[in-house]
Amino acid sequence: MTPLSFEWHWNADYLVFMGLLYVALAVIGAGLIYTFLKTWMDLESGESELPPEIESRKKYAAY
Amino acid sequence: MKATEGKYKYGMVINLDKCTGCGTCTVACAAENNLSVIRDETDKQRTISWMQLFKVTNGKPFPDTEVSYFPRPCMHCHNHTPCVSVCPPTATKMDYNNGIVSQIYTRCIGCRYCQAACPYQARYFNWWDGHFPKGTERYLSPEVSVRMRGVVEKCSFCHHRLMRAKEQAYAEDRRELEDGEYITACTEVCPAEAITFGDLNDPDSKVAKLSKHPQAFRLLERIGTEPKVYYISSKDWVRRMADNYHPNEFQPV
Amino acid sequence: MDSALFPEGVKRCSPKVFLLWTLPWLALLAWGGLSAFLCLWKGLNQTNMSNIFAFAIWIVFDLAVIALGAGAFFTGFLTYVIGRKELKSIINAAVIIGFICYSGAVAMLGIDIGQPIRGWFIFWHANVHSMLTEVSFCISAYLGVLAIEYIPIILENRQIEKVPHLRLFGHNLHHIMGVFAATGTFLSFFHQGSLGGMFGVMYARPFAERWDFYVWPTTFFLFVFSAIAAGPCFTILCTKLTEAISRKKLVPDNAVQFLARLSGWLLSGYLVLKIIDTAVWANTTVPNAGLGLMDFYREGPYGIWMLIAEIGIFGIVPAVMLMIPQVRQNPAGLIVACLMNCTGIVLNRFVFIIATLAIPVMPFARFWSYLPTWQEWGIAMALVGYGFLLFSVSYRYLPVFPKEQELNPAMNG
Numbered sequence: 001m002t003p004l005s006f007e008w009h010w011n012a013d014y015l016v017f018m019g020l021l022y023v024a025l026a027v028i029g030a031g032l033i034y035t036f037l038k039t040w041m042d043l044e045s046g047e048s049e050l051p052p053e054i055e056s057r058k059k060y061a062a063y
Numbered sequence: 064m065k066a067t068e069g070k071y072k073y074g075m076v077i078n079l080d081k082c083t084g085c086g087t088c089t090v091a092c093a094a095e096n097n098l099s100v101i102r103d104e105t106d107k108q109r110t111i112s113w114m115q116l117f118k119v120t121n122g123k124p125f126p127d128t129e130v131s132y133f134p135r136p137c138m139h140c141h142n143h144t145p146c147v148s149v150c151p152p153t154a155t156k157m158d159y160n161n162g163i164v165s166q167i168y169t170r171c172i173g174c175r176y177c178q179a180a181c182p183y184q185a186r187y188f189n190w191w192d193g194h195f196p197k198g199t200e201r202y203l204s205p206e207v208s209v210r211m212r213g214v215v216e217k218c219s220f221c222h223h224r225l226m227r228a229k230e231q232a233y234a235e236d237r238r239e240l241e242d243g244e245y246i247t248a249c250t251e252v253c254p255a256e257a258i259t260f261g262d263l264n265d266p267d268s269k270v271a272k273l274s275k276h277p278q279a280f281r282l283l284e285r286i287g288t289e290p291k292v293y294y295i296s297s298k299d300w301v302r303r304m305a306d307n308y309h310p311n312e313f314q315p316v
Numbered sequence: 317m318d319s320a321l322f323p324e325g326v327k328r329c330s331p332k333v334f335l336l337w338t339l340p341w342l343a344l345l346a347w348g349g350l351s352a353f354l355c356l357w358k359g360l361n362q363t364n365m366s367n368i369f370a371f372a373i374w375i376v377f378d379l380a381v382i383a384l385g386a387g388a389f390f391t392g393f394l395t396y397v398i399g400r401k402e403l404k405s406i407i408n409a410a411v412i413i414g415f416i417c418y419s420g421a422v423a424m425l426g427i428d429i430g431q432p433i434r435g436w437f438i439f440w441h442a443n444v445h446s447m448l449t450e451v452s453f454c455i456s457a458y459l460g461v462l463a464i465e466y467i468p469i470i471l472e473n474r475q476i477e478k479v480p481h482l483r484l485f486g487h488n489l490h491h492i493m494g495v496f497a498a499t500g501t502f503l504s505f506f507h508q509g510s511l512g513g514m515f516g517v518m519y520a521r522p523f524a525e526r527w528d529f530y531v532w533p534t535t536f537f538l539f540v541f542s543a544i545a546a547g548p549c550f551t552i553l554c555t556k557l558t559e560a561i562s563r564k565k566l567v568p569d570n571a572v573q574f575l576a577r578l579s580g581w582l583l584s585g586y587l588v589l590k591i592i593d594t595a596v597w598a599n600t601t602v603p604n605a606g607l608g609l610m611d612f613y614r615e616g617p618y619g620i621w622m623l624i625a626e627i628g629i630f631g632i633v634p635a636v637m638l639m640i641p642q643v644r645q646n647p648a649g650l651i652v653a654c655l656m657n658c659t660g661i662v663l664n665r666f667v668f669i670i671a672t673l674a675i676p677v678m679p680f681a682r683f684w685s686y687l688p689t690w691q692e693w694g695i696a697m698a699l700v701g702y703g704f705l706l707f708s709v710s711y712r713y714l715p716v717f718p719k720e721q722e723l724n725p726a727m728n729g
Contacts, residue, residue: 001442007153017444021453024499028460031495039485108366108684119680133680145520151449152437172437173360173430175370176448182520182677188370188430190361212359213430283677285606286520304680307606 069160072141073220074263074291075250076273077134079301081257084132088249088258089114092136094202095221095248097209099193111187113137113218114249121300131301134258136249137185137218138282138290139164145288146177146186154215162263162291163220171214178215182283183290186217220260221247242268263291278316280305321475323715326724327564334712341701341708348698351691355427362691369686371669374428377696379511379665381417382455383539384658386547388414388462389497389504391575396497405719406571408469409558410551412710413703415462420699422459427695447513454507461500465493472715505540512539515668522605523612524672526597534593535668541589545582546661548575549638549654556651558711564724566717569645576650580638583657587631594627615683618671626667630660 001008001018008014092098092114104110117133140146144157144164154170155177157163178186192212195203203209206223210216228245232238242261250260261270273279274293281290282305296302299315317331328334354362365372391410395403426432438452471477471486509532516526516533526533552572559566598609613620637643637653644650676683688696710716 001440005440007441013444017450018442021457024457024503027495027499028457028464031492031499032464035485035488035492038488039481042484042488043481108368109361117678117680140520143519145518148443149446149448149514149517150443151446151452152434152441153443154437154441170434170437170441171431172434174428174448175365175430176446176514178367178370179673180518180520184367184676184678184681187367188360190365191359211431215430283520285604286522286677288520307611307679309603309606309608312606 068264069158069162070264071160071262072162072264072291073225073245073261074139074162074270074274074293075136075220075247076259076270076276076279076293076295078257078259078273079131079133079294079296080298081255082132082134082253083255084116084118084130085254086116087252087254088134089116091248091252092218095204095207096219097193097203097207099189099191099195099209101191101194109188109190111189111216113185113187113216115184119301119304121298129298129300131296131298131304133282133294133304134249135183135185135282136247136292137164137220138183138288138292139218139220140288140290142287142289145180145182149176149180151176161225163222163225164217165219165222166215166217168208168210168214168216173213173215175215182286182288186215188215189213224248242270278302282306318713321473321713323472323713323720324474325721328712334708338705338708341704344697344701345705347694348701351694351698352427354691355695356432360428360430362689364686364689364692366684366686368684369670369673371673372686373688373692373696374424375669376662376666377699378421378424378428379669380662381699382421382508382511383543383546383661383665384550385414385417385421386504386508386543387549387551387575388417388465388547389458389500390544390547391551392465392497393501394578396494397501400574402568402571402574405717406551406555406567406575408714408716408718409555409567410548411462411465411469412707412716413551413554415459415466416703416706418455418459418462420702422455424695424699447510447517450510451507451514454503454510458500458503458507461496461503464489464496465500468493469710469714469716473713508540508543509536512536512668515672518672521672521675521677522601522607523675524668525601525605526593527601534589538586538590538593541582541586542661542664545579545586546658548579549634549657552576552579552650553654553658554707555717556647556654558707558717562711564720566720566723568719568723572650573644576638576644576654577641579654579657580635580644583631583635584639587627587635590627590631594623612671612675616674616685618674622663622667622671626660626663630656630663634660 089112093112096113098111098113101110113136115135117135119131119133121127121129123129139157139162141162147155147157147164151174152170152172154167154172156165158165173188175188178188189210189212193209206227224247225245228240232240232244242265246260250258259270259273261268263271263274265271273295276295278297279293279295280302281293284306294305302316303313319328322328363372387410391403391407394400395407426435429435438449442449468486468490471482477483512535513532515524516535519525526535529537552575555567555572602609610620613622634653634656637649638657644653674683674686
């Protein structure tokens, strides 16, 4: 449902509910886009030659 | 979700003193609204009957046994309609202008949350595709759509009859419907004339007057659903059957 | 044969043994597949659901696995947002269990609705006042989050990791996992809650109705609370089961003990609220509806034992067990306490679904009983089969337990 849907009402119920949903989806989407872009830029800058060790794995030795 | 009062508020009064439990209302409703039969009609948990008859007795042994019937259509609850507020795809709505709770079959996804929320067991799910034994399909009413499997349906207060009455009034250049011009099929057929239907907001209508009868009551009134279907019974034990009471709480009229 | 796919430095059974192990789960899946086909092809008349039991075993399973799968969001929250480092040794398992529970539940819901092809109407024609709308939105979005959390684990497979693009992608995804975990926590909080809210808002059914706190009935908060109390225990149970079957230690005790202790405290907190809620309900809502507490427990098998079992036997007992260090450090004590905790929460969901519908509201309405058909059991059991299968495959080929190698030095091979 979007504000363009015929059932949409411009009241707090709809704004809060759909607003929060779209914010959550936007955060997830932005996170994914960021990851794709970062991966693409890292590959462009040639870092792909020596893929780094996954951070979390390194940390396991630390505790 | 607050009920904003519309101009009309259609409702029903059923006089249980007059009701003989003949079941004509149930049959007429089924015929009027194209209710499908299922192959095994003894499966009472899954049959569809918008107007269902509940038989009650006073529980006393013969010769003091008394019997009464509760014909139960959809109550078209006026306050925070339990099924309307829970329906996720907005497939059921109350029209505040006439108080009728509608069901949009092509919108219903069949999650059955409305059935769970309705305390009157007034909602029915189509467990099978519509089935009309050979020949009966010729008697289907063109004014009411048949339902597909997997959707919920319920009494619509014969909404198509309201449409028909409005069209008639429009053709006759009238703005208002006369009392009794729009009545449901069950009201029309009841041989005992136990059912009265009309606009509860019109103080002069028969139904509005009857609804204020001292012996008038509604089903499960104390949970606050504000049904638009009233019953009248002169018997205390019948009125007591309509709701849950603590011991010694029920006040006979 | 497939050893090139195993995580580095760990031992796995032979392909033949693994195939044998998967057979019962594949059989359950086949049973479920047949049932699902029948239900989709012929309709829900294949079940024993009825106009009285509009919700039945599938919804019980749904709510149960979603409550038990709460270990994923809560462990994710503790690991990535709060920063409990010891939980990194169990977070992968928690995420996979969560993914299994949620994807299974969504698949089941797809069969449970009468018109699955119209499922998207919930999103497009949303009634924002319906708790079920909130549930659908949050579960779908959270399933996406779980998939995102699962992807880096898949990309850590020894062969996949050799592809630089994928490794880098997994690495970057892992890097911002906190963002996803936080969003997941938000979504999960609201749908665990709205699953409870679904029942609390049914104000016309006094057995389920609860008073409102702001816009949500108390069941909203109780369901969140009970889910985060039971979820970690289910994660522990799954881990312990994997350890028993693989005959290896996979997770250090500090992680398990932390979750167990936390579960114990959360469960006791939940129980305090649940008891208050039940007392308030029994003294306000119930008498207002003209009923007494015992009126609900008169018919069929749904006696007062449900309340005693839910709050007492499978509530207070495991809560006390988990809070006593000596008991939860004892392997048998831990398992029993976790099992009882999960049983109590599943019983709570069962009561809210089945007992609510079974107890008639109109005084003259009769009591009906319900037993599931083999098709209903098939779909419910397919969820179990799917869970075992996906977890087994993940365990075999992915570094689910990062400490496995370190904890089993002698087994390297």
